[in-house]
Amino acid sequence: MENRLTSLFNDKSSDILNVYFTAGHPALEDTATIIQYLSDAGVDLIEVGVPYSDPMADGETIQRSSSIALKNGMTLQTLFRQIKTARAEVSLPLILMGYYNQMLQYGIERFLQDCQESGVDGLIIPDLPMGIYERDYQELFDQYNVKMTFLITPETTEDRIRQADALSSGFIYMVSKSSITGSASDISDSQQAYFERIAAMDLKSPRLIGFGIHDKSTYQTACANSHGAIIGSAFIRALEGDDSLENKVKGFIGKIR
Amino acid sequence: MSQYQVDESGFYGEFGGAYIPEMLHSNIEHLKNNYLKLIYEDKFQEEFQALLKDYVGRPSPLYYAKRLSEKYGAKIYLKREDLNHTGAHKINNTIGQILLAQRLGKKRIIAETGAGQHGVATATVCALMGIECIVYMGKIDIARQAPNVARMRMLGAEVRPALSGSQTLKDATNEAIRDWINNPEDTHYIIGSVVGPHPYPDMVARFQSVISEEMRWQLQEHEGTELPDYIVACVGGGSNAAGAYYHYLDEPSVKIIAVEAAGKGIDSGESAATSVLGSMGIIHGSKTLLMQTEDGQIVEPYSISAGLDYPGIGPQHAHLINSGRAQVYSATDEEALASVLELCRLEGIIPALETAHAFAVLDKMEFKKDDIVIVNLSGRGDKDLATFTEYLNQQSGEQKTDQ
Numbered sequence: 001m002e003n004r005l006t007s008l009f010n011d012k013s014s015d016i017l018n019v020y021f022t023a024g025h026p027a028l029e030d031t032a033t034i035i036q037y038l039s040d041a042g043v044d045l046i047e048v049g050v051p052y053s054d055p056m057a058d059g060e061t062i063q064r065s066s067s068i069a070l071k072n073g074m075t076l077q078t079l080f081r082q083i084k085t086a087r088a089e090v091s092l093p094l095i096l097m098g099y100y101n102q103m104l105q106y107g108i109e110r111f112l113q114d115c116q117e118s119g120v121d122g123l124i125i126p127d128l129p130m131g132i133y134e135r136d137y138q139e140l141f142d143q144y145n146v147k148m149t150f151l152i153t154p155e156t157t158e159d160r161i162r163q164a165d166a167l168s169s170g171f172i173y174m175v176s177k178s179s180i181t182g183s184a185s186d187i188s189d190s191q192q193a194y195f196e197r198i199a200a201m202d203l204k205s206p207r208l209i210g211f212g213i214h215d216k217s218t219y220q221t222a223c224a225n226s227h228g229a230i231i232g233s234a235f236i237r238a239l240e241g242d243d244s245l246e247n248k249v250k251g252f253i254g255k256i257r
Numbered sequence: 258m259s260q261y262q263v264d265e266s267g268f269y270g271e272f273g274g275a276y277i278p279e280m281l282h283s284n285i286e287h288l289k290n291n292y293l294k295l296i297y298e299d300k301f302q303e304e305f306q307a308l309l310k311d312y313v314g315r316p317s318p319l320y321y322a323k324r325l326s327e328k329y330g331a332k333i334y335l336k337r338e339d340l341n342h343t344g345a346h347k348i349n350n351t352i353g354q355i356l357l358a359q360r361l362g363k364k365r366i367i368a369e370t371g372a373g374q375h376g377v378a379t380a381t382v383c384a385l386m387g388i389e390c391i392v393y394m395g396k397i398d399i400a401r402q403a404p405n406v407a408r409m410r411m412l413g414a415e416v417r418p419a420l421s422g423s424q425t426l427k428d429a430t431n432e433a434i435r436d437w438i439n440n441p442e443d444t445h446y447i448i449g450s451v452v453g454p455h456p457y458p459d460m461v462a463r464f465q466s467v468i469s470e471e472m473r474w475q476l477q478e479h480e481g482t483e484l485p486d487y488i489v490a491c492v493g494g495g496s497n498a499a500g501a502y503y504h505y506l507d508e509p510s511v512k513i514i515a516v517e518a519a520g521k522g523i524d525s526g527e528s529a530a531t532s533v534l535g536s537m538g539i540i541h542g543s544k545t546l547l548m549q550t551e552d553g554q555i556v557e558p559y560s561i562s563a564g565l566d567y568p569g570i571g572p573q574h575a576h577l578i579n580s581g582r583a584q585v586y587s588a589t590d591e592e593a594l595a596s597v598l599e600l601c602r603l604e605g606i607i608p609a610l611e612t613a614h615a616f617a618v619l620d621k622m623e624f625k626k627d628d629i630v631i632v633n634l635s636g637r638g639d640k641d642l643a644t645f646t647e648y649l650n651q652q653s654g655e656q657k658t659d660q
Binding site for chain 2: 101
């Protein structure tokens with residue numbers, strides 16, 4: 001079967017909306033439900049955060065949702081079970097974002113196997129160095145048909161961008177600025193210049209812009225400069241409001257597009 | 258090159274490396290490409306050595322502890338890092354890193370701290386150089402280490418509470434890393450131990466290596482040999498130990514002893530004995546031994562001493578332990594407290610709680626009469642007086658009950 005992520009990028013090359021949320025938050029068994037509502041609301045791609053005790057690259061919002069998910073009793077086995085449940089109902093691509101140590105302890109091959117079996121199409125592991133992925137894991141990822149995504153930032157050198165492009169089999173995750181996740185300011189001129197610089201590099205991989213994308217305006221700016229955008233912290237904050245889960249999910253996506 | 262030092266790719270055997278998100282890459286890469294060149298420039302070394310001598314008060318004495326030696330039946334020497342300015346070995350590293358930060362053109366310093374010793378040492382060198390200083394400290398540690406918080410504020414540092422996770426040292430480290438991600442251009446992160454992504458463990462060990470460099474010539478003066486039979490040091494992250502071992506790692510006759518904090522006992526569920534309870538994984542950008550669940554979630558350790566209360570261990574130590582070069586012992590809270598009192602009563606020295614763990618193993622080791630043992634007396638115990646007072650009261654209470 002063709003990888004759903006690959007199919008998505010074959011079919012669509014603009015205005016791709018990727019929504020991130022933390023698995024097991026607000027409640028342990030909300031994972032599959034949120035995936036279902038996001039799919040109903042028409043998002044293109046879902047990035048499920050695997051809660052971690054020490055999420056180095058994440059801001060306050062994702063730290064908090066991760067702690068809550070862990071307190072709720074989230075584990076990797078539970079997560080794969082929930083993904084499997086969700087996968088029976090939805091056909092959009094699902095990717096997992098987690099930290100290297102979680103996969104290392106679970107066993108990389110076992111992790112990839114469970115991704116394949118439960119219907120996960122790709123991974124983002126922000127603290128796995130490109131060189132180690134290439135040396136130790138690239139073949140395994142291919143074997144299990146799981147796509148990999150690497151991050152670039154405004155400080156990433158051209159050589160490394162080319163390396164990230166060559167090694168990424170899903171998409172390139174463009175970190176919009178030098179920051180952790182969750183900031184809520186407008187797009188600056190220097191960010192705009194960075195977006196244009198990368199767009200002009202003619203990379204093979206699709207590019208999605210994330211970090212600080214929190215409303216319609218930042219979403220549209222990101223889309224105007226790439227293949228689409230990733231929204232995380234702003235969506236998690238919306239999930240923490242008072243209303244039914246369905247209304248919170250659909251209400252938030254409705255405000256973005 | 259030594260098999261115990263870092264290799265070209267940043268590893269000690271299978272431990273070490275730099276497992277960092279891309280947002281930190283340019284800073285770490287810049288540091289990695291420049292630290293050796295910068296710290297071995299003549300001007301740097303001149304300034305570093307002059308500050309160690311005149312400001313820190315080095316060399317720290319190597320003191321023959323006569324009464325302790327009599328008690329344990331060996332020649333026991335104490336490397337007096339407790340006599341350094343700010344009261345511990347931590348200042349050796351912060352002096353080195355502040356000079357490095359200046360050469361990297363950084364205008365702002367961040368640091369993490371557990372017990373507050375590294376925070377105080379960082380605040381001190383920032384005051385000395387007139388550089389802005391922000392110290393991240395777990396909210397819980399701020400409450401239990403009030404004197405050091407006051408010292409940092411006196412020295413002009415801003416102490417920011419780490420509110421995430423367990424609100425202790427590992428979370429303070431996470432917060433400092435996040436600050437660095439948000440401020441990559443003007444900020445240098447002074448890590449306080451031999452942990453974190455390469456090149457930090459190697460850089461910090463080099464700055465601390467002055468400890469064993471001095472030991473060699475000092476022991477020569479005392480004993481006519483540079484080589485002791487044992488070097489004993491406590492290990493949390495392990496910076497005092499790394500400095501004490503550094504110039505002896507390739508001397509196979511010198512036995513390296515690392516002492517971890519067993520907390521309330523290794524099997525009590527409240528311990529920080531990382532090498533026993535831990536397994537290989539990634540913490541703060543480094544592959545090393547750490548305490549974790551089977552899902553790879555990092556477990557919160559416990560020790561009475563905030564400085565050993567860390568769920569990981571420096572990657573070099575993990576390598577020394579795994580390769581059999583270092584032998585590991587552990588000491589419980591109670592054993593450490595008893596050792597504090599013993600050193601007070603036998604030698605008139607009040608050690609830090611962290612340091613006392615090293616002394617607690619003397620009783621567990623078998624010495625020959627002529628064995629030369631150096632214990633690294635990494636810090637003084639002023640900061641722990643509240644804990645000691647409580648212990649003393651409890652002791653005298655028990656004695657009264659006995660009568």
